[in-house]
Amino acid sequence: MSLNTSTVSSPSPVTNVEGRKRPSTSSRGAYEYVLLTASALFALIAAYFVGTVIWRAVPAFREQGFGFFSNAMWNSSFDPTVPSQFGSLSMIIGTLITSGIAILIAVIVGTGTALAITFLLPSRLRTIAATLIELLAAVPSVVYGVWGLIILTPWFQYTVGPWLAGIPGFDWLFGTTAGGQCYLLAGLVLGAMILPSYVAIGREVINSVSKELIEASLSLGATQWQTLWKTVIPTARIGLFGAGTLALGRAIGETVAMSMVLGSALSTNYQLLKPGATLAGWIATQWGEAQGSNQVPALFALGVILMVVSLSMSLISNRLVARQRRAATL
Amino acid sequence: MSNQDATVNDISMAQVAESASFANAPVAMSLRNVSVAFNGRTAVRDVSFDVPQNAVTALIGPSGSGKTTLLRALNRLHDLTKGAVVTGDVKLGDIDVYGGTIPTTVLRSRIGMVFQRPNPFPTMSLYDNVVSGLRFNGVKKKSILDDACEQALTAAAIWDEVKDRLKAHGSTLSGGQQQRLCIARALAVEPEVLLMDEPTSALDPISTASIxxxxxxxxxxxxxxxVTHNMQQAARVSDQTAFLLMAEDRAGVQIEVGPTSKIFNDPDDSRTLDYIRGRFG
Structure with missing residues (x-):
């Protein structure tokens, strides 16, 4: 988005400066010039980045066609007579499953936490909690990845996994064998990772619900619980949805932790205790052996899918959060 | 100032004269030595008066005199504020409001409230707004809700304007209509007492007149x-008036309570007269 606006807006002020149409002093001209150069540079970098990624991805889309989305195979062929097969289906589904689990955790645990911070904590603790949560949101994902790999994986492999696999009637969901690195674990780690940013935004959204609405609800004889469920959450829901989308955007783009705890496996078995791969994680793990091969365009193509998905996520969330601001203020 | 003087007096003469004699009316609420403090700082001190049934009692006084604070003590809305302490006796009929014999939710459904700014629930339709209080109290039957909705909207004089679009949202109404919707919402639970906190302060003059x-x-x-900061309004709508003023220690105290006609025409306290005449506040 910013790409378009800067390229469009840059030419006209330049002609203004040259044409001296505005009553501008020479110093004003200089500062405009500096700013324009900076923004033009930015536009150039952005355009170069987006342009080259798409350009390098084109061969993969052209070769694989729709198969790139529907195929779960990822075979780089060295025999010219056998075509290579690149399909992103596994990664797309892996991304959906792990993000889905993560967002579920974030929304349920995060909304509860945000409500508790806003309505239960005394104001002094509230500030402390908010600051701590914002600090947690800044922890680099590799730390979560290591935590997941070293601490949670063994626990999953020997305790949680066997237990879940043993629940009768849930084979379709969990499978029958327990592994350490799996969708469920990755989803949990991802959930823990996006939880702080969800709570941070969710808290602001809930805070923006007008006190007058809460009082209106209570003054009608509603209990605190009814006020939360029937007044606060419905009023905040658009913004909470926006916070969720924002968190989801982060979840989808998450690379390092995912390549560590998901096991980097391509399969069409999507039971939650099975290993898998995500779009971003796959790019990271495949890169080493891909260089110079015909895998490169396919990895770029995964990058394009990621860009489109996260761009639309952030567009949607921005819209929702803005709509919330208008709706919540009376 | 002298101009305003005249206006106030004209109004008070003309309109207050008809103030019903409510001296024998049953008491809906009674306040005895009611004080409200926030974190140890007293905001309202020692207020005592009776609220006569089926009459309008106005709380007037300059800003900071504790009108709204006192009003919110009547339906325990201060319960939400950490550090707020209400002392003294507040009674709804025979029930001690702060006695713990009646759940706060039940109490609040018997003492409704209308706020300064219209605050319909933005995510609910007009219908859902009006019946929200009944739903909070566990009423589910549609026929009861339908009846209550029509009755309350009729009582709030807005039924004819909205009966064809009960599914619409509250934000589609004008400010005055929204406030009448909020009054309907409060009336739908059939409270015995309705507290109104400057209900017209956010409205235009025409909407104000209709409210x-x-x-x-x-x-x-x-x-x-x-509660009103508008003396003409108090004179126009109320039967009884309580005049509050900020004392030296910044706590609101009761100066005088009496029939509106008396407060506006022949108050006992010179400070009341000064306020009514517009000398301060």
Whole structure:
């Protein structure tokens, strides 16, 4: 988005400066010039980045066609007579499953936490909690990845996994064998990772619900619980949805932790205790052996899918959060 | 100032004269030595008066005199504020409001409230707004809700304007209509007392006039306590007036309570007269 606006807006002020149409002093001209150069540079970098990624991805889309989305195979062929097969289906589904689990955790645990911070904590603790949560949101994902790999994986492999696999009637969901690195674990780690940013935004959204609405609800004889469920959450829901989308955007783009705890496996078995791969994680793990091969365009193509998905996520969330601001203020 | 003087007096003469004699009316609420403090700082001190049933009691006084603070003590809305302490006796009929014999939720459904700014629930339709209080109290039957909705909207004099679009959202209404919707919402639970906190301060003059007219209409079904900073309004709508003032220590104290006609024409306290005449505040 910013790409378009800067390229469009840059030419006209330049002609203004040259044409001296505005009553501008020479110093004003200089500062405009500096700013324009900076923004033009930015536009150039952005355009170069987006342009080259798409350009390098084109061969993969052209070769694989729709198969790139529907195929779960990822075979780089060295025999010219056998075509290579690149399909992103596994990664797309892996991304959906792990993000889905993560967002579920974030929304349920995060909304509860945000409500508790806003309505239960005394104001002094509230500030402390908010600051701590914002600090947690800044922890680099590799730390979560290591935590997941070293601490949670063994626990999953020997305790949680066997237990879940043993629940009768849930084979379709969990499978029958327990592994350490799996969708469920990755989803949990991802959930823990996006939880702080969800709570941070969710808290602001809930805070923006007008006190007058809460009082209106209570003054009608509603209990605190009814006020939360029937007044606060419905009023905040658009913004909470926006916070969720924002968190989801982060979840989808998450690379390092995912390549560590998901096991980097391509399969069409999507039971939650099975290993898998995500779009971003796959790019990271495949890169080493891909260089110079015909895998490169396919990895770029995964990058394009990621860009489109996260761009639309952030567009949607921005819209929702803005709509919330208008709706919540009376 | 002298100009305003005249206006106030004209109004008070003309309109207050008809103030009903409510001296024998049953008492809807009674306040005895009611004080409100926030974190140890007293905001209202030692207020005592009776609220006569099916009459309008106005709380007037300059900003900072504790009108709204006192009003919110009547339906325990201060319970939400950490550090707020209400002392003294507040009674709804025979029930001690702070005695713990009646759940706060039940109490609040018997003492409704209308706020400064219209605050319909933005995610609910007009219908859902009006019946929200009943739903909070566990009423589910559609026929009961439908009846209550029509009745309350009729009582709030807005039924004809909205009956064809009950599914629409509250934000589609004008400010005055929204406030009448909020009054309907409060009336739908059939409270005995309705607290109104400067209900017209966010409204234009025409909407204000319609709300004032409405107050006159609904007082036969509900006892009203209204906070207003507008003396003409107090004179126009109320039967009894309580005048509060900020004392030296910044706490609001009661200066004088009496029939509105008396407060506006022949108050006992010179400070009341000064305020009514517009000398301060």
């Amino acid at each position: 004032e007219e409405l107050i006159g209409q609904i007082k036969n079904r509900v006892t009203i306590v209204i």
